[in-house]
Amino acid sequence: MMALCAKRLWRSASVGWLLSVLLGWLALVGVAQAQTQELTQARASVTVNGATTIQNLQLPYHWDRFNKGQRGEAVFDLPFDLPESPVDPWGLYLPRLGNAYEIWLNGTLLQRQGDLLNYNGADYARVPRYVALSPALLRSSNLIRVHIRADVGRRGGLSALVVGPQEAVYAAYLRNYHWRGTGSLVVMAFSLVVGLMALSLWVTQTAPDHAGRTRRDPLYLFAGLAELFWTLAVSDTLIENPPVPWPWWGALQVVVLGAWGVNMALFCVEVAGWGRRPAALWFRRWLGLLMAASVGMAAWALGGGEPLALTLWYAVLGATLLSFGVFFLWQALRQASTAHRVVAVALLINVLFGLRDLYVFRINPTYAANTLLRYSSVLFGLGLGYIVIARFRTASAQARDLLATLAARVSQKEVELAESYRILEILAREQERTAERTRILRDMHDGVGSHISSAIRQLQSGRVSQQELLQTLRDTLDQLKLSIDTMNLPPGDVTALLANLRYRLEPRLAASDIELQWGVDLLEPVRRLDAQAMRQLQFMVFEALSNVLQHAHASVLRIEATMTPQGTRLRLVDNGCGFDATAPLRKGLQSMRERAQAIGATLSLHSTPGQTVVEILIA
Secondary structure (H helix, E strand, C coil), X not given: CHHHHHHHHHHHHHHHHXXXXXXXXXXXXXXXXXXXXXXXXXEEEXXXXXXXXXEEEECCEEHHHHCCCCCEXXXXXXXEECCCCCCCXXXXXXXXXXXXXXXXXXXXXXXXECCCCXXXXXXXXXXXXXXXXXXXXXXXXXXXXXXEEECCCCCCEECCEEEEEHHHHHHHHHHHHHHHHHHHHHXXXXXXXXXXXXXXXXXXXXXXXXXXXEEECHHHHHHHXXXXXXXXXXXCCCCCCCCCCCCHHHHHHHHHHHHHHHHHHHHHHHHHCCCCCHHHHHHHHHHHHHHHHHHHHHHHHHHCCCHHHHHHHHHHHHHHHHHHHHHHHHHHHHCCCHHHHHHHHHHHHHHHHHHHHHHHHHHCCCCCCCCCHHHHCHHHHHHHHHHHHHHHHHHHHHHHHHHHHXXXXXXXXXXXXXXXXXXXXXXXXXXXXXXXXXXXXXXXXXXXXHHHHHHHHHHHHCCCCHXXXXXXXXXXXXXXXXXXXXXHCCCCCHHHHHHHHHHHHHHHHHHCCCEEEEEECCCCCCCCCCHHHHHHHHHHHHHHHHHHHHHHCCCEEEEEEEEECCEEEEEEEECCCCCCCCCCCCHHHHHHHXXXXXXXXXXXXXXXXXXXXXXEEEC
């Protein structure tokens, strides 16, 4: 129980302490804000063209509004009183002043920026200024003096000053600085990145047009140029020393701002898909005319001291973009793509903010106001990002569909190809069987059929002896056996072929009193001799052996087969009566020569009484 009470007391004490700290901080902030003063009353000494006037003014003082087309300088004296001298540091916050300036407090120079005598030089009126005030410089009655140099058309002058304790004044300064300075830097970086990415997409993303020519998407080109122009326009806020002298730098900023608006309008035209319409051509020409007029109007306003000319040009450009924006939005509300509607909202917001800035800075100038168009322009970059992502998603979906379709087609083609292979295999087997039947029939016709036909003719003639008829029938039988044997011969094995012939014909040679001498070496297979070539070679050798048996009247037959550098050489040598090798070849020898040519072999015949040589060289 005691522990529980102690815990409750501890919690109550902690809450009380936190409340006391919070109330104390709020009290300090309230005291600081109560001590803060806004100085709006000033006694000014204004010098224009050598003439000086002294007058009491109500700040802010907009130089271009009170001294149109004139340059000069002014000294502002702003007194303020304090009930007591402060102990803590104070601060002085100036939302806008310049173009060059000096700030004094009670005769002490606090800050100086720029050359007060060098007109059209550096410009320090772009961002707010803060000056720390030492308590030692403050009195009960104080005088702040601000001396400025003002150029033509550069928004010189002096806004109301804020003086007070450092906490409150510096916080107000930071809010304004972040809004104008840091915000501008962020917008610059964003626009630069978006612009470079858009231009890189324009360079790399190509597609064929209706005529087959390579075409780049102008949407990315206009968006990239607009963002880069806007980067240059916003950079003016942070550039105190422009690279080109005034007023040309100011004229360049006008042209850049116009180029941004024109390219954004053309970007919207491409988003809506109106690029090929005749009205789009006339719209582009009108925008080009406005861009050409911007140079002359800017030079007239900034160099000739006629700000109304620039106001008129801004008004025409704003009216053009507003009219286009209304039409663009109306079309988006009717029936359009999501990208069209997103860009339509961005365009409408930018046009409205642009008209607000036109009123604030041109029609009813407010000296210390900040532009809103600078930040609303980011919406175009976000819209472009949405378009790129949407296109990427569409392209990815199309790629997935294409891959799925391709995979389905490949699978279908694989099935069809497998079926085709199956049919081809069946056809190949059938063709092999047909070829084999054809070969057998041809062999039977050329070999067995020819011998049987000879036997029939012999019988029909009545003049053949029984021995001759028997020889013919034996040749027929041998030819039939050899035709069957050739089905099992290994391709290229010449040794096996000769051995098979020896097995079949040696009994007939012995019966005819012909001595067979065997000089066949173990030969390496001839790879190029397939089954068909082996059959051709068998017919050649069989024909040579048949001639020996039937016509040579030989007693010795020698069969040789050796490997030579020229190839495999076969020789059949007999000691018969021989024949005239120069006479026209008979049917059997002519058939041998044709078969040799068919297998790429060389046939040589040499015959004299007592020796006949048939040589076959297979290279």
